[in-house]
Amino acid sequence: MKKKTKIILSLLAALLVILIALPVLSPVVFTAASEKGAIRHEMYKRGYPYQSYFAVLQKREGDNESGNLYYVNWMDWKDETGQTPHLCYSKQASDGEYKVSCGTGP
Secondary structure, X not given: OOHHHHXXXXXXXXXXXXXXXXXXXXXXXXXXXXXXXXXHHHHHHOOOOOHHHHOEEEEEOOOOOOOEEEEEEEXXXXXXXXXXXXXXXXXXXXXXXXXXXXXXXX
């Protein structure tokens, strides 16, 4: 086997391992210890392990009662349009833990 072919096969094998490992590592990487991590963990719990890595989170102004507001844009393969923006509030519930509340907004 040529050296170039071995390199290509090695890269493909590494990519395959990464794609398999991403969903398994999501609960470890994204925890409720930070605002953004709690939002990404909520996405994982809703059945979107890959999207939890690639979602775009933009912090907006929120009210103090509900927590900090985040605009979350990600690809929803279960939705007809494919791209589903969500509004998520992330509020500190206890020391080192955040609670998340998400919806599609008004």
